[in-house]
Structure formats: structure tokens, C-alpha cells
Amino acid sequence: MPDLLELTPDGLYCRQGDFHVDPWRRVPRAIVTHAHADHARPGCARYLCAAPGKLVLRERVGGGMPIDTLRFGESLTINGVRVSLHSSGHVLGAAQVRLEHAGVTWVVTGDYKTQADPTCAPFEHVEADVLITESTFGLPLYRWQDPAEIAAAINAWWRENQAAGRTSVILAYALGKAQRLAAMVDPSIGPIVGHGAVMKMVRAYRDSGVRLPSIDGVPPRARKVGNGRALVIAPPSVAGSRWLRLFGDVSVAMASGWMTIRGIRRRRGFDRGFVVSDHADFPGLLEVIEASRARRVLVTHGATEALARLLRERGLDAGTLPTRFMGEAVPDRRSAAADANADEAEPEDDDGADNDDRGHDRDDDGADDAESAP
Amino acid sequence: MKRFSELYWRLDAITSTNEKLAALQDYFAAAPAADAACALHVLSGGRQPRAVSTALLRQWAAEEAGIPLWLLEECYAQAGDLAETLALVLPPAATGTEPEAAGLAELIRTTIDRLRSEPEERKREIVVNVWRRLGMQERIVWHKLLTGGCRVGVSQTLVARALAEVAGVDPAVMAHRLMGRDTHTADTYRQLLDPEPTEQDSRQPYPFFLAAPLAQEPPELGPVADWQAEWKWDGARAQLVCRGGAVAVWTRGEELVSAAFPEIVAAAAALPAGTVLDGELLAIRDGRLLGFTALSRRISSKRTTKKLIAEVPCGFVAYDLLEESGNDLRGLPLAERRSRLERLGPPAVNAATVSAESRPFADGHTLWLSPCLAAASWADLAAARATARSRGVEGLMLKRRSGAYGVGRTRGDWWKWKIEPLEIDAVLLYAQAGHGRRAGLHSDYTLGLWHEGRLVPIAKAYSGLSDAEIVEVDRIVRSTTREKHGPVRVVEPTLVFQLAFEGVALSTRHKSGVSVRFPRISRWRRDKQPADAAGLDELVRMIGSPAVTEPTP
Structure with missing residues (x-):
């Protein structure tokens, strides 16, 4: 029985169905788990994604190419392979891909979390013979707190900053984390302001029917915003940028699973770190792997070697699956730990691979223009 | 323990000195004396011998977490900090667990101190018991205390300032009270906070008189004979305070550095009681200047070892006498203070031979007199200044012979005439x-x-x-x-x-x-x-x- 998915230079490929899952290059038919840039590349001839994620994916890959959708749980047969999508709880519309052919089931989890998130559907457990799982936080260091406690900590920090006349800036991915944070915090504390890259995705979320509190964009040519009262949600690339000067005195916090580690928080120079991740923590990964009842597990994206070894010790047939983005997504933490100066070895953020950065730079430039205009 | 852990994390999160000061004040104002005494020991960089090997801690933590030891090592490699790694991999304290009620002192006494004397199987029990009782952040702090690596990013000066605020005494007084003592008990801690002056408070320095950079042409200062000219030493400004049989060395930053310069303290013990000298700390070996970088190794070292003293021997070059037989001389003209200083007897450094080649500092001495430069004209002094860099000094000091010893940066009587950069x-x-x-x-x-x-x-x-x-x-x-x-x-x-x-x-x-x-x-x-x-x-x-x-x- 040949494998249902194999790794090719274009990414994961299903020969039987003649389609790719989260391809790295332009291919004729791409099934996309979610719209983060390391999973959704522009330029494919035809896309398939979960229905709730269509507008977000459209925002990312641009107009033109057709995007087919499936509701969560609905199935479609492509060249004899039965394909269905199941919520992965990562961001709006993020899906696990289930493939069934000749009595064998493969599931590609994509990125996922088991924690509750008011801005997307919850994770659905799916059984599989072979499971391809992500492992961004695949070490027992990572165990998330109750989101309600984190929300309370963020609210308290925001109030503290207000009392000191400082604007609160929280850095988070423009897609997913930013909207989740907006939905987590207490909007009665003060105004919420979004960076341009965040606002684009806020619109896509709202157009997809997600309820979010009121979020203001930064007006073009604004000279001063926030007045020490606002919570500003912006992508991580604005850290240390001129755009931040719009807000006067600021306290800058990073929202990321990596903020678990004090050394990373300190070296990156953030005032605060909040452990908010759209990925599963270590217990979450183990729970999902166990519930899948898979006998064979391929680990990708993250602490692959360690998790695969642990699964083998527990009697599973487990291996690793390289990803094109591995260099960025898997920080070389050993050297980061050994050398305080090895900043480059640290993760940019949860999806080190998410090249949101390009988007930010563009938006930064916009902000700079707005500022320097007379 | 909760209060100290909160202080630790508050200090960890802030970078502003004022906020750190506030955090320390809040802590010392609220903490019971016994806890504050322990905290002070930790904040002063005091060490305790390791109570249990880290190999055992790793093994026990892996067992408690239900993970193989190799996986814990992977985690350590990623987190880069053992105290944190252990705290993160351990199962969280069961919900509904009462917060740890024991204060810092009690927790150290009942866990860390006890671990030293218990057999190994009892040690595991004690450690695991603490793990189950403490929250994540408290665990990290406890691990750091346990493994002897609890370092907090605050200076001793800041700790002294915070305690001074709490006690309502001058920061210099508090710095002095903290001198040379790194373990505290509840009783000694209470004495620290005594708002009344104590016997040892009498070792205070005088406020330093500071020179301003010379902005005008020297001849505009008037006749050269009105001025005393000295080399501007490339050292650290300091006062030697000898009162009541004890010697204190204070730097210009009001830092008490006596412990870092034992040879100077020993030499100054021979001075008459009630003497205060103003001058410069210098690194001097084999009669020659070693330069400021060498001196800074002595000032900044936490532990002054014999090896360091041998490598970078230091001395004190006096240029002013502020107190004689317990009398404050600061109101007298410089010329008068200078002649009394000369009568005190330290050998003068030979002004002319200050250079790399010769040995201007006499063997067998630690205290010297900063020499005055003889000059018939401003041109003579300008010529002397031109040789400054090759001599290892920063230029010249010009002091008005009739001037009193002022306070702070009062302009007019003391000028520094430095060489160009x-x-x-x-x-x-x-x-x-x-x-x-x-x-x-x-x-x-x-x-x-x-x-x-x-x-x-x-x-x-x-x-x-x-x-x-x-x-x-x-x-x-x-x-x-x-x-x-x-x-x-x-x-x-x-x-x-x-x-x-x-x-x-x-x-x-x-x-x-x-x-x-x-x-x-x-x-x-x-x-x-x-x-x-x-x-x-x-x-x-x-x-x-x-x-x-x-x-x-």
C-alpha cells in the first residue's frame, strides 16, 4: 500500500488524488489548512479550504484564482480520494485535512490548538491510521494557562499602563492572534487600536461573521494616537520601529507561546510577555496524538526529533517530516540557550515561518509616510 | 515566600531604576524583619552552599513530570536555565492548593537549610513536597535559592537607597551601616532601620567639591601665583575617612569601597584619629601607574582576592585635608589646608618624574601626597599639560590658593584643564x-x-x-x-x-x-x-x- 502523502520539492503531495496539501510552490491544486503564509502560498491554479476561512485566504493569496470550500465535516472525492476538512482551532477557518483511500485514513493536522478561542471553531478530534502533526511547542516546558487568567493579566497590565499615562502595545500576528486578543480583553477599559496589517484581517474576520469589539485603525497622517489610554495591537515587526512613536510613552508586550521562556523575553527586550499561543501546548499535542489512535505519526514544524523519539519510546511508529520553513520555524534553541547573543537563533514568534514580515514592512512604510507628511 | 517571589519578578520585569527603587522600598516596608534579613542577603549577592546536587533535582523532576531524563535535558537546552526548566516541566500545583504561607526565612530554614543535613531519600521527599506547594513563579525563585544562583539585577547602592528611605536616614548612612556585613538576622536588620544616628554612622564622608572644565584661556584666571596646579590623575576620586579607630574609603558616587581596598585601609590606620583626606585611588605597580582600566577591576570586583591585589596593587594620592583632629577644615583657604596636609607626612610623588619610564611612587608606601607643579607662568603650565598624555595623566587641575573647600560643582575656584581628546x-x-x-x-x-x-x-x-x-x-x-x-x-x-x-x-x-x-x-x-x-x-x-x-x- 503506497503512502497517501509523500514529500516532493513542491511540498506534501497526494499522488492518488493528484493534489497538494499546503504546497510550498505554485501547483495546479492546493488544499490549504489555513492562511498563514507558511501554509498558504499565492499563485496556485486552484485552492480548496474550509468555508469559514475563505475570505481570510482570499486576503492572503489575492484575487483571481478560484477558491473552493468545504464545510467542516463535509467531504469531496478527488480522483477517488475522499477529502474532508475538520476544525483545527488554530485561526479562523483553520482545518485538519482528512484523506481516505482504499480503506486507509491519513490526517494532516496543520497548525492547531486545543484551547478555546472565541474567534474560531474548536478543535475536532479525528481518528487516523497515519497522523501528520505539527510540534511547534513539542517539549514539556510548554503548558498553557487558562485563557481567562491570561486575559485578566493583560487587562491588569493595560489598566496599570493607563494609570501611568502609557499606551499599551501588544505584539501579535496580524492574522489570528491579533483578533483573538481583541476578543479576549475587556473592551470597557479603553479604546483598542489596530495596526494596518491587523485591520485588514479584522475586516476579513468581520466579513466572515466573527464578532469583534470595536477596533480603530490608525488614521493616515496621524501624528499622535492613543493618548496613553489605548491598547494597540500590532505585528511583532513594529518592535523598535518609528511607527511606535505615534503612541508616545509605551509599554510593549509580546503575546506568544515563546514568552514562556524568561530568557527569550529578556533578550528580546519586551516590557512584558504574555503566553498566548494559537498552537497546542505539550499536553495538547499528546492528547491529540492519542485521540487520533494513529499507529504511525509523522512530526513536522517544531520540536520534531524530541517528540518523535518520545512517541517511539511509547510504542508508536514515529518519524519526522522536514518542512521547507524549518530553518525559521525551528529555532536552534540549544545555541540560543548557550549564547545570550544568539538572538538570530530565536523564534521571531509562534509562526517564525509566517512571513507576515513582508506585510508589516509595507505597512510600516505606510505609517512612516503618514507621519512624515506635512 | 510569596512576597519575595513577587519582588523578584517585579524587579525582573522593570528596567527603570526609579521603579526598581520603589519595588525594593515596598518590599522592605512590608516584609517581616526575619524575611527582610534573608532577602537582603540574597539581594547583596550573598551565596549559600548548594543544598542538593542538580543531577538529583533533574532526576526527581523528570520522575515527577513522568518524562524521560533525556527529554528534560532537551528542555534545559531550550530554556537555558535549570531553575526555570524544572519549574516548567513539573506538573502544576493542584488547583485549590493553598498558597504557600511560610515566609522566606521560614521556607529557607525548613527546606533549604534542612536539606543539607538530611539523607538522600529524605531530601527527595522534602523537595517534592515543596514542588507540590509552590506556584510556578515561586518555584523558580526557590530553585534559584536552592542552587545558590539567585541573582537579582539591583546594585548595592540601590538596595541601600531603598533601605534608607524605609528607615528615614541618609543613603550614605545606610550604605555605611551595610558595610562589610553580608548576613543578617532579624535583630541586625532592625538595627539597620534605626532612624537615630548610631556609633558607626560617624564614618560619613564630606560632600565632594567638584571641578568644572576650564572654558576660558588660563591667563584670564589672573596671576598664575594665585593658583595651585596639580596633575589630574586618571583614577577614582575618593575620601579616606579615619575616625574612631576605623577607616572608610568612599568614592565620589558615595559608594563605600573599603572592602575593595584592604591595603589602603591598612595604611590609613596609621593616620591620626579624626582625619579626612580627599584624593584619588590609583592602580600602582612597581612604582608606576597602571591606568584606569586596571583600577576599575579592583573597584568592580565583588570579591577582592589576594591574587587580584597582587596583580593590581592600589594606592591613594591625597590632595586635600578636610578634617584634622576631628575639626572640619573646609572653610580654611586651600594654602592653609595644603600646608597642614604636608605636615601630616605622606611622601610626595615627584611631580616631574610622573611618567612611564621612571618610578615616581616610592616603594613601601600606599599613601602619597599629590605634588604641586612649580610654574613661573601660564606658559610653563601649558607646557606641562602638553606632556600629560605621555605621563598617563588626564591634564592639570587648577585650584585657587585662597579658596575654601566648596560643595558640589561651585564654579570659580577649581578647574580641570584636560588634554584634548x-x-x-x-x-x-x-x-x-x-x-x-x-x-x-x-x-x-x-x-x-x-x-x-x-x-x-x-x-x-x-x-x-x-x-x-x-x-x-x-x-x-x-x-x-x-x-x-x-x-x-x-x-x-x-x-x-x-x-x-x-x-x-x-x-x-x-x-x-x-x-x-x-x-x-x-x-x-x-x-x-x-x-x-x-x-x-x-x-x-x-x-x-x-x-x-x-x-x-
Whole structure:
């Protein structure tokens, strides 16, 4: 029985169905788990994604190419392979891909979390013979707190900053984390302001029917915003940028699973770190792997070697699956730990691979223009 | 324990000195004396022997977490901190667990102190029991206490200031009360907070009289005979306070450094009671000056070892007498204070022979008298000043003979007539965003010089450009960024700056092999390309006199 998915230079490929899952290059038919840039590349001839994620994916890959959708749980047969999508709880519309052919089931989890998130559907457990799982936080260091406690900590920090006349800036991915944070915090504390890259995705979320509190964009040519009262949600690339000067005195916090580690928080120079991740923590990964009842597990994206070894010790047939983005997504933490100066070895953020950065730079430039205009 | 853990994490989260001070004050104002005494020990960098091996801690934590030991090691490699790794991998305290009620002192006594005397199987029980009782952040702090690595980023001066506020005494008084004592009990801690002056408070220094940089031409000061001229030593300003049979050495920053200079304290013990000298700490070996970089090793070392004292012997050069037989002389004219100082008897350094070649500091002494330079005219002094760099001094001091010993930076009677800085053209290599007013602007620069076809970093410079220039440089930095490492940007070498500095010394701690003193940017050389910048060899040649060369450790 040949494998249902194999790794090719274009990414994961299903020969039987003649389609790719989260391809790295332009291919004729791409099934996309979610719209983060390391999973959704522009330029494919035809896309398939979960229905709730269509507008977000459209925002990312641009107009033109057709995007087919499936509701969560609905199935479609492509060249004899039965394909269905199941919520992965990562961001709006993020899906696990289930493939069934000749009595064998493969599931590609994509990125996922088991924690509750008011801005997307919850994770659905799916059984599989072979499971391809992500492992961004695949070490027992990572165990998330109750989101309600984190929300309370963020609210308290925001109030503290207000009392000191400082604007609160929280850095988070423009897609997913930013909207989740907006939905987590207490909007009665003060105004919420979004960076341009965040606002684009806020619109896509709202157009997809997600309820979010009121979020203001930064007006073009604004000279001063926030007045020490606002919570500003912006992508991580604005850290240390001129755009931040719009807000006067600021306290800058990073929202990321990596903020678990004090050394990373300190070296990156953030005032605060909040452990908010759209990925599963270590217990979450183990729970999902166990519930899948898979006998064979391929680990990708993250602490692959360690998790695969642990699964083998527990009697599973487990291996690793390289990803094109591995260099960025898997920080070389050993050297980061050994050398305080090895900043480059640290993760940019949860999806080190998410090249949101390009988007930010563009938006930064916009902000700079707005500022320097007379 | 909760209160101390909160202090630890509060200090960890803030960078502002004022906020750190507030955090310390809040803690000391609220903590019971026994806990505060333990905290003070930890904050002062006091160590305790390790109570249990980290190999055992790793093994027990892996067992408690239900993970193989190799996986815990993987975690340690990622987190880079054992105290944190253990705390994170352990199962969280069961919900509904009462917060740990024991204070810092009690917890240390009942766990860490006990671990030292218990057999191994009992040790595991004690440790696991603590793990189950403590929250995540408290666990990390407890691990750090347990493994003897609890370091907190606060200076001793800051701790003294916080305690002074709480006690309602002068910070200098508190610094003095804290001197030479690194373990405290509840009783000694209460004595520290005594708002009334105590016996040992009598070792206070006088406020330092500071010189202003000479802005005018020297002849405008009037007849040269009205002025006493001395070498401006490249050391650390200090007062030797000898009262009631004890000696205290205070630096200009009101830091008590007696413990760092035992040879000076020993020598000053021979001075009559009720003597206060103003002068300079200097590193002197074999009768010659070693330079400021050597001296700073002594000042900044936490532990003054015999080896360090042998490598960098230090002395005190006195130039003023502020108190004699317990009487405050500061109101007397300098000429009178000077003649009394000379009668006190330390041998004068030979002014003329201060240089690299000769040995101006007499053998067998630790205290000297700063010599006055003989001058018939301002031209004589200008000529003397021109030789300053080769002598390893910073220039001249000019003091009005009729002047009293003032307070602070009162202008008019004390002038420093320093030599012009050294300068070199260097290339901008890295830029980092500044703080405060310059937040978000790349205003901290690392500059480099050519060496074997490559640019090697030689100095960090923070100031010297106008605000408008900083904004302009910031824009260029952003558009020429080659790599980003956290807040630091590596830029294409395009900008050349003239770097001014006070001296160069060989250094084993810098990649370039040299360190420059007080580097700052004096000018943006828009007329120069990176290729026109200087070579490292040019900087090395400026080391010039071996008198200012750091000894190779």
C-alpha cells in the first residue's frame, strides 16, 4: 500500500488524488489548512479550504484564482480520494485535512490548538491510521494557562499602563492572534487600536461573521494616537520601529507561546510577555496524538526529533517530516540557550515561518509616510 | 515566600531604576524583619552552599513530570536555565492548593537549610513536597535559592537607597551601616532601620567639591601665583575617612569601597584619629601607574582576592585635608589646608618624574601626597599639560590658593584643564534603538576600524550627534539594514564618524584587542567613505605610553 502523502520539492503531495496539501510552490491544486503564509502560498491554479476561512485566504493569496470550500465535516472525492476538512482551532477557518483511500485514513493536522478561542471553531478530534502533526511547542516546558487568567493579566497590565499615562502595545500576528486578543480583553477599559496589517484581517474576520469589539485603525497622517489610554495591537515587526512613536510613552508586550521562556523575553527586550499561543501546548499535542489512535505519526514544524523519539519510546511508529520553513520555524534553541547573543537563533514568534514580515514592512512604510507628511 | 517571589519578578520585569527603587522600598516596608534579613542577603549577592546536587533535582523532576531524563535535558537546552526548566516541566500545583504561607526565612530554614543535613531519600521527599506547594513563579525563585544562583539585577547602592528611605536616614548612612556585613538576622536588620544616628554612622564622608572644565584661556584666571596646579590623575576620586579607630574609603558616587581596598585601609590606620583626606585611588605597580582600566577591576570586583591585589596593587594620592583632629577644615583657604596636609607626612610623588619610564611612587608606601607643579607662568603650565598624555595623566587641575573647600560643582575656584581628546575616523557597523527620549530611534552606535581587509568593532558610542542628525542616521540605518538581531541592526558600512576618546588600552575582553575610554562621536564625516576610515593599527599606535597600558592578566 503506497503512502497517501509523500514529500516532493513542491511540498506534501497526494499522488492518488493528484493534489497538494499546503504546497510550498505554485501547483495546479492546493488544499490549504489555513492562511498563514507558511501554509498558504499565492499563485496556485486552484485552492480548496474550509468555508469559514475563505475570505481570510482570499486576503492572503489575492484575487483571481478560484477558491473552493468545504464545510467542516463535509467531504469531496478527488480522483477517488475522499477529502474532508475538520476544525483545527488554530485561526479562523483553520482545518485538519482528512484523506481516505482504499480503506486507509491519513490526517494532516496543520497548525492547531486545543484551547478555546472565541474567534474560531474548536478543535475536532479525528481518528487516523497515519497522523501528520505539527510540534511547534513539542517539549514539556510548554503548558498553557487558562485563557481567562491570561486575559485578566493583560487587562491588569493595560489598566496599570493607563494609570501611568502609557499606551499599551501588544505584539501579535496580524492574522489570528491579533483578533483573538481583541476578543479576549475587556473592551470597557479603553479604546483598542489596530495596526494596518491587523485591520485588514479584522475586516476579513468581520466579513466572515466573527464578532469583534470595536477596533480603530490608525488614521493616515496621524501624528499622535492613543493618548496613553489605548491598547494597540500590532505585528511583532513594529518592535523598535518609528511607527511606535505615534503612541508616545509605551509599554510593549509580546503575546506568544515563546514568552514562556524568561530568557527569550529578556533578550528580546519586551516590557512584558504574555503566553498566548494559537498552537497546542505539550499536553495538547499528546492528547491529540492519542485521540487520533494513529499507529504511525509523522512530526513536522517544531520540536520534531524530541517528540518523535518520545512517541517511539511509547510504542508508536514515529518519524519526522522536514518542512521547507524549518530553518525559521525551528529555532536552534540549544545555541540560543548557550549564547545570550544568539538572538538570530530565536523564534521571531509562534509562526517564525509566517512571513507576515513582508506585510508589516509595507505597512510600516505606510505609517512612516503618514507621519512624515506635512 | 510569596512576597519575595513577587519582588523578584517585579524587579525582573522593570528596567527603570526609579521603579526598581520603589519595588525594593515596598518590599522592605512590608516584609517581616526575619524575611527582610534573608532577602537582603540574597539581594547583596550573598551565596549559600548548594543544598542538593542538580543531577538529583533533574532526576526527581523528570520522575515527577513522568518524562524521560533525556527529554528534560532537551528542555534545559531550550530554556537555558535549570531553575526555570524544572519549574516548567513539573506538573502544576493542584488547583485549590493553598498558597504557600511560610515566609522566606521560614521556607529557607525548613527546606533549604534542612536539606543539607538530611539523607538522600529524605531530601527527595522534602523537595517534592515543596514542588507540590509552590506556584510556578515561586518555584523558580526557590530553585534559584536552592542552587545558590539567585541573582537579582539591583546594585548595592540601590538596595541601600531603598533601605534608607524605609528607615528615614541618609543613603550614605545606610550604605555605611551595610558595610562589610553580608548576613543578617532579624535583630541586625532592625538595627539597620534605626532612624537615630548610631556609633558607626560617624564614618560619613564630606560632600565632594567638584571641578568644572576650564572654558576660558588660563591667563584670564589672573596671576598664575594665585593658583595651585596639580596633575589630574586618571583614577577614582575618593575620601579616606579615619575616625574612631576605623577607616572608610568612599568614592565620589558615595559608594563605600573599603572592602575593595584592604591595603589602603591598612595604611590609613596609621593616620591620626579624626582625619579626612580627599584624593584619588590609583592602580600602582612597581612604582608606576597602571591606568584606569586596571583600577576599575579592583573597584568592580565583588570579591577582592589576594591574587587580584597582587596583580593590581592600589594606592591613594591625597590632595586635600578636610578634617584634622576631628575639626572640619573646609572653610580654611586651600594654602592653609595644603600646608597642614604636608605636615601630616605622606611622601610626595615627584611631580616631574610622573611618567612611564621612571618610578615616581616610592616603594613601601600606599599613601602619597599629590605634588604641586612649580610654574613661573601660564606658559610653563601649558607646557606641562602638553606632556600629560605621555605621563598617563588626564591634564592639570587648577585650584585657587585662597579658596575654601566648596560643595558640589561651585564654579570659580577649581578647574580641570584636560588634554584634548584623541580622535579617529570609524565606520558605523551596528545600530540599536535608544531609550527614553530617543526610543524608537537608532541612536546607539557600534563603530569599527579596518583590520586585514575587514571592519572590526572597536567601540560603542551613544552621543555626540544633534537630534536632527540622529533622525537622519536613523533613516539611513533602516534603509541599509543587512540583518536584524533583536533590537540590533547590522548595517551596510556607509557612514563614517569621527570618534573622540580619552585613551586606549590593550584589552583581553574586547574582540579587537583594545578598549577605548569615554568614546563619543565628535563629528559626522560626510566627506569620507568607509574606505577612508582608519585601520586598527592606527588605534593601537595611540596606546603610546605603556604607563596607561593594562597589564595582561
